[in-house]
Amino acid sequence: MNPSTGGLTAHPSRRLNADAVRENLTAFLQQRLKRPVAADVDLFAAGLVSSLFALELVVHVESAFGVTVAGPDLKLDSFRTVGAMTALVMRLGGAGGD
Amino acid sequence: MTEPPAAAITTMVTEVVGDRPDAWDLAGRLPLDVVRRLGSAGVLCPQVPDTFGGLAMSSVAAGELTAHVGSLCSSLRSVMTSQGIAAWVVHRLGDPDQRKEHLPRLTGGELAAVAFSEAGAGSDLSAMTTRIEAGDDHVVVSGSKVWVTGAVYADLLLVFGRYGDGAAVALVPISAPGVVVRPLPAPLGCRAAGHADVRLDRVRVPTDRVLGGAGMPLPWLVTSALAHGRLSVAWGCAGILRCCLAAAARHARTREQFGKPLSEHQLVGRHLAELLVAEQAATQLCGYASRCWDAGSPELVPATVTAKHFAAGAAARGAAAAVQVLASAGARDGHPVARAYRDAKMMEIIEGSNEISQLLLAQHAVAVWG
Numbered sequence: 001m002n003p004s005t006g007g008l009t010a011h012p013s014r015r016l017n018a019d020a021v022r023e024n025l026t027a028f029l030q031q032r033l034k035r036p037v038a039a040d041v042d043l044f045a046a047g048l049v050s051s052l053f054a055l056e057l058v059v060h061v062e063s064a065f066g067v068t069v070a071g072p073d074l075k076l077d078s079f080r081t082v083g084a085m086t087a088l089v090m091r092l093g094g095a096g097g098d
Numbered sequence: 099m100t101e102p103p104a105a106a107i108t109t110m111v112t113e114v115v116g117d118r119p120d121a122w123d124l125a126g127r128l129p130l131d132v133v134r135r136l137g138s139a140g141v142l143c144p145q146v147p148d149t150f151g152g153l154a155m156s157s158v159a160a161g162e163l164t165a166h167v168g169s170l171c172s173s174l175r176s177v178m179t180s181q182g183i184a185a186w187v188v189h190r191l192g193d194p195d196q197r198k199e200h201l202p203r204l205t206g207g208e209l210a211a212v213a214f215s216e217a218g219a220g221s222d223l224s225a226m227t228t229r230i231e232a233g234d235d236h237v238v239v240s241g242s243k244v245w246v247t248g249a250v251y252a253d254l255l256l257v258f259g260r261y262g263d264g265a266a267v268a269l270v271p272i273s274a275p276g277v278v279v280r281p282l283p284a285p286l287g288c289r290a291a292g293h294a295d296v297r298l299d300r301v302r303v304p305t306d307r308v309l310g311g312a313g314m315p316l317p318w319l320v321t322s323a324l325a326h327g328r329l330s331v332a333w334g335c336a337g338i339l340r341c342c343l344a345a346a347a348r349h350a351r352t353r354e355q356f357g358k359p360l361s362e363h364q365l366v367g368r369h370l371a372e373l374l375v376a377e378q379a380a381t382q383l384c385g386y387a388s389r390c391w392d393a394g395s396p397e398l399v400p401a402t403v404t405a406k407h408f409a410a411g412a413a414a415r416g417a418a419a420a421v422q423v424l425a426s427a428g429a430r431d432g433h434p435v436a437r438a439y440r441d442a443k444m445m446e447i448i449e450g451s452n453e454i455s456q457l458l459l460a461q462h463a464v465a466v467w468g
Contacts, residue, residue, distance in 0.1 A: 075314050076315055
């Protein structure tokens with residue numbers, strides 16, 4: 001599905017996984033936004049994310065890490081920064097985190 | 099429970115619909131028993147998982163079914179699109195209890211309509227003013243929605259509105275006090291799709307009928323719902339093209355003028371060629387978008403807009419060509435190509451007009467290729 005997914009689950013520890021999730025998300029964003037994206041930059045306040053791209057982001061998070069983001073988790077704050085998305089993925093047990 | 103294969107479902111739909119869509123168009127109404135029968139067979143939202151009583155179809159299989167329904171009757175297909183959006187929104191935004199409560203109803207014969215547009219909020223849905231206000235154990239929904247597809251048949255309304263600083267979706271029974279449904283008297287196309295204006299006058303519903311994703315920014319909320327609707331519309335347009343291609347090819351083969359079949363007149367032949375290409379291209383774009391949905395690829399987002407934009411335009415041009423080929427044989431209300439002509443035009447407007455689709459695609463072009 002996503003070539004970057006395979007390597008992520010190979011990391012043994014939760015800490016390393018969070019790093020890998022962060023790296024994957026940063027790479028995805030930088031490729032599409034064509035600029036560096038720090039883990040704490042507010043993507044929405046910075047006007048970097050159109051509504052269409054926001055949906056792509058949600059689907060990317062789901063497919064790259066094998067999680068389902070639905071119901072109450074599907075809120076802006078979960079996707080506001082790379083850090084917030086990483087926390088969401090780890091909480092949902094993606095990337096072998098749990 | 100063993101699921102009936104897609105082919106059996108398609109046959110069932112063909113039999114239930116029969117040759118009646120012409121009359122439905124003239125009457126401006128679908129028989130409620132037909133809609134309910136298809137609804138209770140899960141046909142109107144075929145992607146709902148079997149754990150909720152659904153047919154658990156992939157996006158590709160559901161798309162082909164949607165195209166089939168669209169080839170028979172765009173009004174019925176529009177109702178299917180609404181039911182599909184409703185089920186998708188409940189599945190996507192609802193919490194587990196809400197899914198368990200409402201999805202089996204949507205596959206069990208209950209009919210849903212989705213209320214987005216308002217008089218001052220069409221393409222610009224961010225201008226919507228409908229409010230969902232929180233009370234103790236209930237919410238109060240107030241506003242006026244327009245052009246709600248399927249509202250005439252619906253038991254349940256999914257109402258998009260402002261909620262706190264963001265937006266939410268409330269599930270409002272059509273029978274709730276304060277809900278007034280006013281059918282649109284004479285829509286240009288999809289005349290039997292049950293379009294109506296809906297007024298919500300301080301309608302109280304229990305808080306657990308506000309879907310779990312409440313408080314999201316409005317554009318987020320509608321983008322996901324519209325994406326599902328757009329792909330359904332796109333497949334429906336592929337169906338319109340199939341209907342037009344069949345009608346035009348049949349007529350051009352059998353009708354003779356100047357001593358030979360119309361198909362041997364080169365200018366008529368060109369219409370057939372373009373219809374053939376349009377049907378294949380629309381089907382391929384829809385198929386690609388659906389495969390992206392089934393694979394969970396982010397590419398589903400632009401692929402869906404691409405498919406919708408191409409298929410709607412191709413259906414509008416193709417239907418106009420089919421009317422041209424059939425000429426007087428097809429130029430009366432109710433005739434499949436006359437319906438297609440009016441219905442396809444509506445598809446260039448609904449779920450993101452041509453121009454809105456172009457704006458979205460232009461943004462994507464700059465992001466990816468710029």
